[in-house]
Amino acid sequence: MKLYDELVWRGLIKDVAGEDIADKLNNESITFYWGTDPTADSLHLGHYSSLITAKRLARAGHHPILLCGGATGLIGDPRPTAEREIISKEQLNKNLEGIKAQVSKIFEGKAEVVNNYDWFRGYEFTDVLRDIGKYITVNYMLDKDIIRRRLETGITFAEFAYMLIQGYDFLWLYENKNCIMQVEGSDQWGNITTGIDLIKKKIGKDAYAFTMPLVLDKYGNKFGKSEGNALWLDENKTSSYELYQYLINVDDEMVIDYLKIFTFLSVEEIEELDKKNHEHPELREAHKALAREIITDLHGEESYLEAVKISESLFSGDIKSFTAKDVEVAFKGLSPFKVAEDLLLVDLLIQGGICTSKREAREFITNGSITVNGEKITDLEHVVTKDSCIENKFIVVRRGKKKYHIGIYE
Numbered sequence: 001m002k003l004y005d006e007l008v009w010r011g012l013i014k015d016v017a018g019e020d021i022a023d024k025l026n027n028e029s030i031t032f033y034w035g036t037d038p039t040a041d042s043l044h045l046g047h048y049s050s051l052i053t054a055k056r057l058a059r060a061g062h063h064p065i066l067l068c069g070g071a072t073g074l075i076g077d078p079r080p081t082a083e084r085e086i087i088s089k090e091q092l093n094k095n096l097e098g099i100k101a102q103v104s105k106i107f108e109g110k111a112e113v114v115n116n117y118d119w120f121r122g123y124e125f126t127d128v129l130r131d132i133g134k135y136i137t138v139n140y141m142l143d144k145d146i147i148r149r150r151l152e153t154g155i156t157f158a159e160f161a162y163m164l165i166q167g168y169d170f171l172w173l174y175e176n177k178n179c180i181m182q183v184e185g186s187d188q189w190g191n192i193t194t195g196i197d198l199i200k201k202k203i204g205k206d207a208y209a210f211t212m213p214l215v216l217d218k219y220g221n222k223f224g225k226s227e228g229n230a231l232w233l234d235e236n237k238t239s240s241y242e243l244y245q246y247l248i249n250v251d252d253e254m255v256i257d258y259l260k261i262f263t264f265l266s267v268e269e270i271e272e273l274d275k276k277n278h279e280h281p282e283l284r285e286a287h288k289a290l291a292r293e294i295i296t297d298l299h300g301e302e303s304y305l306e307a308v309k310i311s312e313s314l315f316s317g318d319i320k321s322f323t324a325k326d327v328e329v330a331f332k333g334l335s336p337f338k339v340a341e342d343l344l345l346v347d348l349l350i351q352g353g354i355c356t357s358k359r360e361a362r363e364f365i366t367n368g369s370i371t372v373n374g375e376k377i378t379d380l381e382h383v384v385t386k387d388s389c390i391e392n393k394f395i396v397v398r399r400g401k402k403k404y405h406i407g408i409y410e
Contacts, residue, residue: 006267013212014213015189017208018181021181025057029061032065033067033181033182034183035116036067038095038096039087043103043232045233045246047233050183059264065113066103070118073096075162102234116172131202136163136197146187163194164194166191166192170192170195170199180207181208181209181210182196185213186212192211193209240306243294255287255290263293265293310329339352345370348397366380369400370397373394394408
């Protein structure tokens with residue numbers, strides 16, 4: 001299957017600029033770019049669909065440029081509802097370094113990373129107006145969807161002019177890096193076409209672009225959002241286990257689409273997983289493949305296997321092999337109760353808020369409903385000591401099949 005046809009099959013083509021773009025992608029080796037503003041010190045799973053598409057093009061022989069918006073990040077891309085919060089230059093530079101490191105890792109050091117602040121630094125305002133503003137009419141800018149949606153509530157001149165800066169990025173990369181194509185999410189179409197028009201009007205050349213549909217779940221929410229919180233690509237911000245739990249539980253009806261978008265599995269492999277997903281959905285083979293491919297690409301095979309181990313151990317209740325790090329990863333966000341001394345398990349259950357009375361605690365213990373660090377305890381005289389804690393630090397108490405509580409020995 002030709003590259004362009006594969007991109008279509010995977011659902012990665014929405015808007016296209018350039019009649020012969022398929023020929024360029026299938027039969028030539030071109031330079032293209034994808035850009036993002038450093039609004040945080042890590043990219044999130046929503047960005048990953050664009051990054052993996054860029055990586056797909058790179059594997060097909062095209063040269064990727066990843067643009068970090070040191071200049072555009074100072075202003076902020078217009079949002080549909082309100083102006084973005086301005087971040088300090090110090091924070092922006094810190095974010096830039098974090099994103100560069102992530103991109104380098106994902107592309108195995110083979111992507112060229114640039115910062116648009118390098119060509120905007122020292123660019124005088126009057127020169128911007130002459131070199132860029134002279135070629136783009138206000139009527140043209142007002143016709144962009146994101147601008148129209150903000151006119152009633154108000155839009156600052158800085159946000160209004162954002163498309164001029166991004167348009168110039170494309171022109172600069174075209175002239176200085178022979179970059180003839182831009183690849184972005186569909187929400188950037190207005191900015192992309194500004195760049196294409198600027199290139200045509202200023203230097204009389206044709207440029208190319210395509211956008212990818214925004215990846216959504218079945219409810220129309222952005223992929224990779226969990227209760228309003230992004231799932232970060234940085235393993236220190238979102239662990240492999242957290243990613244695994246999200247991916248293993250994505251909607252059954254969406255998982256095949258996600259496999260097409262986010263993995264390098266072949267057409268045949270995905271079709272086979274689709275068949276298994278319909279015949280035996282309870283096995284979650286497609287979900288497991290999705291988690292394996294994404295986590296291995298982002299964090300490595302070792303982190304993926306660790307995430308599987310933690311998940312399976314929690315499901316079975318056998319956490320005897322857990323390390324302190326495993327506890328911290330598996331129960332992130334769960335507030336631990338403090339333990340200052342050796343205690344009878346009965347007293348520990350009350351101190352930790354696991355049971356409301358000694359009578360209730362004794363009933364749970366004798367009924368076999370309490371496990372401590374993966375071991376079922378039925379002895380009412382059992383004492384929990386520091387030596388019995390995981391690495392002399394954590395006490396993991398499970399009541400029933402799924403209710404976990406964490407004690408931390410001080």
